[in-house]
Each structure stands twice: as structure tokens, then as C-alpha cells.
Amino acid sequence: MFSAQNRLLLMGAILLVCSCQRTIEEEPEKRGPDLSTELAYWEEPSVATYDISLLTGKEAEEKSGVPAGSVITTHFQNWLSANGYAAYDFARTDIVGGSYGGKTNSSTPVTKQPVIFIHGNSDKAVGTQFGQSGWTESLNYFLNQGYSQAELYAFTWGDADASSAANNYHSKEFVMHVRKFVEAVLAYTGASKVDIVCHSMGVTLSRKAVKGGWAFDPNDGGSYYVGSSFSSEVDAFVGIAGGNQGLVNCYYSSSLPTCDDTNGFYPGYLWGWYGPYGVSDYIDDLNGTSGYEGTYRYSIWSAADQIVGYACLVYGVNTCRLPSQTGEKSYATAPYGHFNVKDLTTAVQYQMVVNHVVI
Secondary structure (H helix, E strand, O other): OOOHHHHHHHHHHHHHHHHHHHHHHHOOOEEOOOOOOOOOOOOOOOOOOOOOHHHOOHHHHHOOOOOOOOOOOHHHHHHHHHOOOHHHOOOOOOOOOOEEOOOOOOOOOOOOOOEEEEOOOOOOOEEEEOOEEEOHHHHHHHHHOOOOHHHEEEEOOOOOOHHHHHHOOOOHHHHHHHHHHHHHHHHHHOOOOEEEEEEOHHHHHHHHHHHOEEEEEOOOOEEEEEEOOOHHHEEEEEEEOOOEOEOHHHHHOOOOHHHOOOOOOOOOEEEOOEEEEOOOHHHHHHOOOOOOOOOEEEEEEEOOOOOOOHHHEEOOEEOOOOOOOOEEEEEOOOOOOOOHHHHOOHHHHHHHHHOOOOO
């Protein structure tokens, strides 16, 4: 027979065990992004033709072995060599459509604020194929609005090979190439400010190039200094289809360089309902402060983007938006996929750059 005291002790022990059991059962678990918003894959229609005829200049035609209109001018190349930029090989004559921009000679006027175009992962400066069209459509549009080759600039970072896209990350090499190109265009043109239009991974590379400060690449010497902030030298910054909060798919592919948690697009994880934790160090650094990308900051994105996916949402936050942006242009359906949201929005880009408005 149990005494009253023993019965109370037994009941207390049972309650304690039950309490512990409930605590264990309710312990939050690590989990990834919600996949319920996954987009069904759809075939993005390509632009019928990517016309490079307007990009052809007399000097380019006279060059031997260089595609017409798809390489920076000889004058710009000579200036780069004379001013310490030769090692960056911005001309990229090894790639068809490797670069664009520059003066014909020292007397070529630069009357408009220069615009710099930074492409996305495995793309290139100028192209004629869907997925690797570069900035052909945008360059054509700006030229038709009165810009000259001396006021429009693009180069190729990376090898322009889609098969190596998964190995491309926010490396020291890529960050510094973008940084030095912006620096060179400012000095070469004598402009006090430039505009930057960027796409996909080019958005996050350009954000760091403008932000400056310290960065880290474990595969290339560790810590390095990008430089001081370029915020005051950038007028309009237009980010198209960027992964500013990381990418959902990278949660399940974190072993790939482009998705890792150091310099990739790893979006982190939730612990219960809290987080995200463990977001890519690079992404975390970009978002540590906001509003630094330029005086005017715009995003262009599509909920039908089949590459970013999930209606651009990462843990409920739109990854294609710039933190503290000035404005945005968004689309919800086809044909505005990951590439067409760049190639079919040239008028939108122009208005953001020139008039600082969203149409």
C-alpha cells in the first residue's frame, strides 16, 4: 500500500516524465524553404532574332578576327593597358561578343552619363542566342534613344559556358573584375557618375562591387579588400532577376560552389519558426546594410521566373527585390521568364536609368 506521501511523489514523477516527453516532442526541428510555391517548368520563348547590326562600328569592321561590334574599341583597350588594367582582359577577344563600348579616339564626346551592363551566370556581354543574348537588346534600345558606343559598356566575366554555371560563385576574381570595370569606365570617360544595369548573378556581384569593403574567398587567398564604397558614383542601379536573399533551390544543392554557404546563394534554414540561420556569408554581407547601390535603386522581376523559381520568394521574402529599393517593375506570367525579363524590358530599363521612373 502506498502512503499518501508516496502517492504524491509517484504522481509528481509521472507528471515530470509526461512534461519531458511533451518537451521532446515539441522541440523545433531544422527545416528548409517551403516548396509548395514551386513553379511548373515552362519553356521560355526566345526573342525571334538578336540583331547586332546597330552594334557594328567602322573600327570594329576593320578589326581582323574580332566580331563586328562585339569588342571594346582599340582606343579603350589602349587606355586600359596604359592605366594598369591590362591584366583584367576586359576586351575578351577569346569570346564572340566578349565586350562592348569605348571611344573611337580621344576627341569622341561623352555627353550622356555612361551605362554599364553586367550579365548573369554563364552569359556574356553581347550574344545572339537565347540564354546567352547578353545585352544585345538593351544596347540596341539605348543606341536608338541617342546613346553612343562611347556611353555604353559591357564585358564578360567568366567563361560564358553554361556547363560550368554550377561552379561559378561570388569569387574574388569575379567581384574584382566587376569592381575594376566600373572603376575603369569612370576614369576613362571622366564621368562623375555611372548607371549600372545588371542581371541574375550580375546583380549580387555588382552590389558588392559598389558596396566595397572586405570580402573573403577561401579559394583565392582568403580575405581581400574590394575598395571604398562607390555609392556616390552610381546614379541608377537596376537589378534584374537577382537572388538577393539567396535561392530556394540552393538549400538542396549546397555542395555546389554557386550554392554554398560562403560565397554562394545558400538561403539558410529555419529552426522551428525562427530564422533563417546560416545564410551565405556573402549574401549576409550584402544585406547587412541597405540603400548603398546608388542614388536610385530599382528591381525588375517576374513571378514566372523559372530559374529563381518559387515566385521569387525565399522564406516569404522576395529575393528579386533590392532591400530599400526606390521602385520596381514586376511581371506575373509568361513570356517574362528569367531571360525575357531582361530582353523584353529594355524600355523599362531605359526609363529607370534616364528619367528615374517606372513605366
